[in-house]
Amino acid sequence: MKALVIGSSGGIGKALTECLRADTRFDTVATLSRSADGLDISNENSVSVCARQMKQVHDAFDLIINAAGALVIDGSVPEKSVKAIRVDALMNQFLVNAIGPALLLKHFHGLLPRNARSLFASLSARVGSIGHNRLGGWISYRAAKAAQNQIVNTASLEIARTHPAAIVVALHPGTVATQLSHPFISGHQATSPEDAAARLLATIERLQPHQSGGFFSNDGQSIAW
Numbered sequence: 601m602k603a604l605v606i607g608s609s610g611g612i613g614k615a616l617t618e619c620l621r622a623d624t625r626f627d628t629v630a631t632l633s634r635s636a637d638g639l640d641i642s643n644e645n646s647v648s649v650c651a652r653q654m655k656q657v658h659d660a661f662d663l664i665i666n667a668a669g670a671l672v673i674d675g676s677v678p679e680k681s682v683k684a685i686r687v688d689a690l691m692n693q694f695l696v697n698a699i700g701p702a703l704l705l706k707h708f709h710g711l712l713p714r715n716a717r718s719l720f721a722s723l724s725a726r727v728g729s730i731g732h733n734r735l736g737g738w739i740s741y742r743a744a745k746a747a748q749n750q751i752v753n754t755a756s757l758e759i760a761r762t763h764p765a766a767i768v769v770a771l772h773p774g775t776v777a778t779q780l781s782h783p784f785i786s787g788h789q790a791t792s793p794e795d796a797a798a799r800l801l802a803t804i805e806r807l808q809p810h811q812s813g814g815f816f817s818n819d820g821q822s823i824a825w
């Protein structure tokens with residue numbers, strides 16, 4: 601089998617790559633990242649060039665995982681109050697956490713095989729769930745991840761018409777000790793990237809085509825929109 605990890609330079613992306621490379625069922629584990637390959641998921645030209653290159657070299661992937669995303673962008677930390685909302689911070693969140701995954705779906709879904717089980721998973725976040733929100737705050741990040749969930753769900757319905765065995769999902773990786781979470785997790789329990797990657801891959805393995813379009817946590821449980 602062939603897998604592609606997008607955002608392979610990140611804490612979770614790197615652990616997913618290592619875990620997949622240790623799995624003998626995968627003969628190819630390709631990677632793409634901003635720092636190693638210049639892939640900027642918020643830039644359509646960059647996404648389409650990378651997708652074309654991957655198509656030329658590998659033709660198709662049984663598994664594509666998007667592990668690229670961001671919480672603090674250009675120094676803008678998550679808002680604690682509606683009074684802290686800023687246009688540039690909100691736009692940057694949507695660019696990376698919603699428009700980025702949309703562009704990846706647009707340009708990479710054609711790399712899923714049409715007649716075999718395949719999976720496209722994008723890392724979202726439980727805080728993007730409207731149904732779970734009891735705390736408030738982090739409006740830009742929450743809203744961008746909620747938008748990502750809608751994009752994944754809507755794309756999955758269309759992709760099912762041409763790729764009936766494809767599974768297109770948004771996944772919550774848990775609270776994971778990475779650079780992204782580091783400033784915000786003191787006093788909270790966090791799993792290691794390696795543990796999170798193993799759980800995500802176990803969940804991915806269990807998912808079935810009828811679950812395509814869903815939003816799942818790393819233990820396989822469905823998360824409310």
Ligand SMILES: NC(=O)c1ccc[n+]([C@@H]2O[C@H](COP(=O)([O-])OP(=O)(O)OC[C@H]3O[C@@H](n4cnc5c(N)ncnc54)[C@H](OP(=O)(O)O)[C@@H]3O)[C@@H](O)[C@H]2O)c1
Pocket residue numbers: 607608609610611612613633634635636639640641642667668669670671696700723724725726772773774775776777778779780781
């Ligand atoms: N850690 C957690 O507790 C947690 C919880 C819930 C959800 N998540 C989600 O899980 C995903 C991965 O998080 P992480 O903790 O592994 O974060 P991380 O260690 O900070 O890694 C972030 C990754 O995203 C890439 N990236 C950021 N902006 C990009 C852009 N515009 N174009 C291309 N790549 C870009 C980075 O690339 P470069 O380093 O190469 O620039 C890096 O590979 C994110 O979507 C995050 O929202 C994480």
